Amino acid sequence: MEVKIGVQNAPREIVIESSQTAEEVADAVDKALDGSSKVFTLADEHGRRVIVPSERLAYVEIGETASRKVGFGNL
Structure with missing residues (x-):
């Protein structure tokens, strides 16, 4: 699924x-915003x-989770 992260002053x-x-x-x-974690960590599909x-x-x-479409079809 696609995740977009906004960072202040970036x-x-x-x-x-x-x-x-x-x-x-x-x-x-939630953990990052309530103070129980000092960093927000997220892993991508390649392990980074x-x-x-x-x-x-x-x-x-x-x-949303993107389903991969194969072939030619009407959009």
Whole structure:
């Protein structure tokens, strides 16, 4: 699923494809915002991790799971 992370004082957002569920991402955001975790950590599909300090987290947009379409069809 696509996850967009906004960071304060950064001109661009971070966009990654994560294999984590929406609930796992939301739980990580909750922990970062309530102060129980000092960093927001998210892993992408290739095993790379994105770590953002909790005090710099502006927003997190959790997208739907994208199904891969194969072939030619009407859009």
